[in-house]
Amino acid sequence: MTEIDRLVVIGASAGGVEALRTLVSGIAPDIPAPILVVLHLPTGGRSVLPSILERAGRLPAVSVRHEMPLANGQIYVAPPGHHLLVAGDRAALSHGPTESGHRPAIDALFRSAARSTLPTVGVLLSGVLDDGVAGLASIVAHGGVAVAQDPTEALFPDMPAAVLREIPDAVCMPSLKIGETLTEWLAALSEAHAAAAGSDDVMLMEDDIARGAGDRHGHLGRLAGISCPDCHGPLSEIDPGSRRYRCRVGHAWTAAALLDAQAVELERALWTALRTLEERASLAGRLQSEARRRGSDTLVRRYGDMFEECGDAARVIRQHLLAADQQSPADP
Incomplete structure (x- = not known):
């Protein structure tokens, strides 16, 4: 060869x-x-x-x-x-x-x-x-x-x-x-x-991480105040001004990819919140009906307010999610 x-x-x-x-x-x-x-x-x-x-x-x-x-x-x-x-x-x-x-x-x-x-x-x-x-x-x-x-x-x-x-x-x-x-x-x-360029400590560190060698990612730069979408650990800047980040585990993100991943994570959280709010509104509605049958005006008002509050919040979130879907480019 x-x-x-x-x-x-x-x-x-x-x-x-x-x-x-x-x-x-x-x-x-x-x-x-x-x-x-x-x-x-x-x-x-x-x-x-x-x-x-x-x-x-x-x-x-x-x-x-x-x-x-x-x-x-x-x-x-x-x-x-x-x-x-x-x-x-x-x-x-x-x-x-x-x-x-x-x-x-x-x-x-x-x-x-x-x-x-x-x-x-x-x-x-x-x-x-x-x-x-x-x-x-x-x-x-x-x-x-x-x-x-x-x-x-x-x-x-x-x-x-x-x-x-x-x-x-x-x-x-x-x-x-x-x-x-x-x-x-x-x-x-x-x-x-x-x-000609000689060694690059940051590049060597990142290559070691990709190979699963050593623990060099313990020496990253300052904390960025952002969490890793993969493991939720704190992210550090790989190099000042590079717009690239790594967590302690080693997951790497560019700023653009991180923003995209955060959008996915946010959408998942909003769908979870929507489901929770709609279930809460449904349960409040049932409790309000029971309170009305028992003649408890105080509980009717309390559960009625809860029903309206959860329903309003759920409608806002659903409208946001549907608008985001309409703005996303269609898959090829």
Whole structure:
């Protein structure tokens, strides 16, 4: 097996399967690097992405097994429920904490590629929110190339658009052109570029957490005054001004993903409150009827007030929830 000395890492989320198929169709079969792919997938089951990508292009594609050797000209796909990481000349799997609610997470793969010091091309395709942007910045800081799918082509432009906002030197191309240009970018990279930036304590700490190694997340920054949606522990800023957070357990969140998760948590809490209020109003109505039959005017007024108060609160919450549903974009 040829020793690897370069990497291609690709991340995608919503709308990413079509973008990946198009990109892979443009890759030359003699590309001098392994290609590692993370697509956000629900935990459980088996991904059919390797067979999809193998049919789309001219390269073999496999679902990664832990410590699988990496070879040039092959595609390695993260299985559901595991982070995909670079470990020397092998691919490693980890059941480390979720990042922005995802495992596999794109940032985890990208950071591990930056840490490997192998010259790397990192690509971010269609998806919502901003998983992968911080990891792509780490690749650039270590001499690699950042590439974003043209947001006007992406089915969900949030992720590539975030790359173009946050990484000024990122290249923007349609997905087919990205595949066709990978070999050219790889040829322009050098080992010296990858090692030039030196170590990054924050990146090393986050990579250790993704690998489930050590307890370095005990040394995060100041508390942010926000709770983790996954475990409800306090979140700390990963790095001042980074708009990224981790809890003591290790769950990671970008600010955008955190806001999205809080909205889901709030909606769940409001539906629970609505159910409780409607049940309370129903029970108060029954007690009011019984009090009326017994001729107890005081209890009639007390339960009547409770019935009206709970009913009014329930109507306000229901109207808010229904309005939020109408404002949400329809699923594709």
